[in-house]
Amino acid sequence: MVLMGRAPLSRFVQERLWAARRAGVPLERAAAVAGVSSRTARLWVERAGGVPPRAVVPSGVRLSLAEREEIAVGVAAGESLAAIGRRLGRPACTISREVARNRGVRGYRASKAQQAAQVRARRPKPAKLAVNHRLRGQVEDWLALRWSPQQIAARLVSEFPGDPEMRVSHETIYQSLFVQSRGALRKELTGCLRTGRAIRRPARKSADARGKIPGMVMISERPAEAGDRAVPGHWEGDLIIGRDGRSAIGTLVERSTRFVLLLHLPHGSGAEAVRDAMTAKIATLPAELRGSLTWDQGREMLEHHRFTVDTGMQVYFCDPHSPWQRGTNENTNGLLRQFFPKGTDLSAHSAADLDYVQMLMNGRPRQTLGWHTPAEALATLLASSQ
DSSP states (O other): OOTSSOOOOHHHHHHHHHHHTTOOOHHHHHHHHTTTOOHHHHHHHHHTTTTOOOOOOOSSSOOOHHHHHHHHHHHTTOOHHHHHHHHHHHHHHHHHHHHHHEETTTOOOHHHHHHHHHHTOOOOOHHHHHHHHHHHHHHHHHTTTOOHHHHHHHHHHHHSTTTTTSSSOOHHHHHHHGGGGGGOOOOGGGSSSSSOOOOOOOOOOOOOHHHOTTOOOBBSSSSSHHTTTTTTTEEEEEEEOGGGGGGGEEEEETTTTTOEEEEEOTTTHHHHHHHHHHHHHHTOOOGGSSSSSOOOGGGGGGTTHHHHHHOOEEEEEEEEGGGGGHHHHHHHHHHHHTTSTSSGGGGSSSSHHHHHHHHHHTOOBBBBGGBBOHHHHHHHHHHTOO
């Protein structure tokens, strides 16, 4: 409580009184809540002309001391948390969390809540895996078994269901491995990760940062017949990239028969080179197999308009970071890695080499085709259309 005769009263003490008055609390009770005498309270009201000043405006993401004073007054006056939130311009859930987190034996106190918030906001925080030795030991044991951080985070929940201290997110595990200044996990454990990388690869730039391809027609506008695989002639395409991104092979897969075409790109994977290679391959197909082509938003498709004019095939583009929209092509590219391993120089393969692999792929029985080969499935479709 603030006593009369001392230094001028804090503006926050005055704000307690006004917050109570705005909440409809009688003057005598509002004075008691603010910790001042009734005489002082009347004097403040008279000086303000009986009109309470405007309520505290939200100060940003975090609650300010003034807002916490408002919350304390409202709670003491029996005001609902929703009403306090409306007065402060804050969601009711924010007020609820604030009160639940900082309610002590004597109830909610603004000064105590402010001190606790300042302590929680201190940076840098000690890493959880650095201070919890039992948790760190368990994580290290599972990393040594080649478990992924996602598997470890999920297994902790089932192995220690009643122990909230034995919880850690997969992101925290990654941070503790790659940011050694956090001092939580041994650096050599990065070798247990599936990637084996000792540093974290930067996040891929967004499509907006890379620049969009002009005139794209999105996959949402692709004909329904292409989606259900009932009609042949709809293709998915992509590039298989070689070592250091310096070489590439183009892949085209027919959606209904899984028939594969491989594009030889000896002069690089620029837009013009990819366009010319695709146009040459598509020219070998009958007209009924030139329905559409679905590709991702790679810059190699900048010449898609010219390709459409030359072949009559409309190109549809997938949404950013949505490889499942070209699921047939993604699966086929995985199978092709048997012949073109990652990290190898793909320019070493001639056009004849690609034709040979193409023949092997199209002559391989596929379970999804009832153990027929793509070549057989394509021949059957073409025969039935005549």
